[in-house]
Amino acid sequence: MVDTQAGRFNEDYWEFFSKWIAPALVPNAKALDMGTGPGGWLTMMKARYPEVGVCGVELVPVMLETARLTGAEIGAEVVAADLSSDEWSASIDGTFEVGHCSMVLHELPNPFSLLKNAAKLIRPGGRLFIFDWCRHSFADYLARKEEEPPLDEDTFQHFSEHARFSPDDVTLLAERAGFREIARQHRDVAHVMLAYQRKGG
Numbered sequence: 318m319v320d321t322q323a324g325r326f327n328e329d330y331w332e333f334f335s336k337w338i339a340p341a342l343v344p345n346a347k348a349l350d351m352g353t354g355p356g357g358w359l360t361m362m363k364a365r366y367p368e369v370g371v372c373g374v375e376l377v378p379v380m381l382e383t384a385r386l387t388g389a390e391i392g393a394e395v396v397a398a399d400l401s402s403d404e405w406s407a408s409i410d411g412t413f414e415v416g417h418c419s420m421v422l423h424e425l426p427n428p429f430s431l432l433k434n435a436a437k438l439i440r441p442g443g444r445l446f447i448f449d450w451c452r453h454s455f456a457d458y459l460a461r462k463e464e465e466p467p468l469d470e471d472t473f474q475h476f477s478e479h480a481r482f483s484p485d486d487v488t489l490l491a492e493r494a495g496f497r498e499i500a501r502q503h504r505d506v507a508h509v510m511l512a513y514q515r516k517g518g
């Protein structure tokens with residue numbers, strides 16, 4: 318994950334971020350990274366926007382441990398919570414101007430729980446950035462591999478996770494949770510960046 322983060326959070330990513338997400342970063346703004354992994358995004362955010370308070374949420378102990386070390390170095394809070402649970406936002410203090418979620422939604426048993434709780438934490442008018450895998454054909458899935466994988470259970474399981482939601486599916490869930498889509502950009506056939514505004518602002 319650390320090895321791939323420079324490619325994931327590349328110039329296209331930050332261009333999209335600065336156009337559609339950064340306008341919500343008012344003075345004293347706070348940003349919440351849901352499923353922060355080892356906390357790479359927290360570090361990059363602090364480097365680009367030193368005035369913004371950043372907080373990461375993570376569940377898996379080995380990731381949490383690394384994210385907490387990262388957080389201690391850069392002054393970021395890291396909270397343990399299950400983003401697929403019904404009331405995870407109750408363990409987070411305060412409200413946020415920006416929510417961010419990269420390569421997480423497709424992994425969750427209940428992605429609506431993430432979005433519904435994010436809507437409780439992001440203030441009206443605030444922004445939400447969802448960056449994830451999106452639905453693509455099996456032919457495209459195979460074409461992206463350096464070597465064709467065996468056509469076994471693992472491959473089909475992996476394909477069903479990575480090609481699970483279309484961008485419209487994510488927007489349907491985000492709309493129901495209280496967000497309005499303001500921009501989308503495909504990074505490639507299998508990845509999409511989506512920007513939302515919290516309704517009511």
Ligand SMILES: C[S@@+](CC[C@H](N)C(=O)[O-])C[C@H]1O[C@@H](n2cnc3c(N)ncnc32)[C@H](O)[C@@H]1O
Pocket residue numbers: 318322325351352353354355357358374375376377380398399400401402418419420421424425
């Ligand atoms: C593919 S990694 C992406 C990490 C990071 N967002 C990035 O883009 O570099 C997915 C992360 O989501 C976390 N995750 C998966 N399910 C979760 C859950 N139910 N609650 C909290 N975190 C979860 C995983 O532990 C992992 O760190």
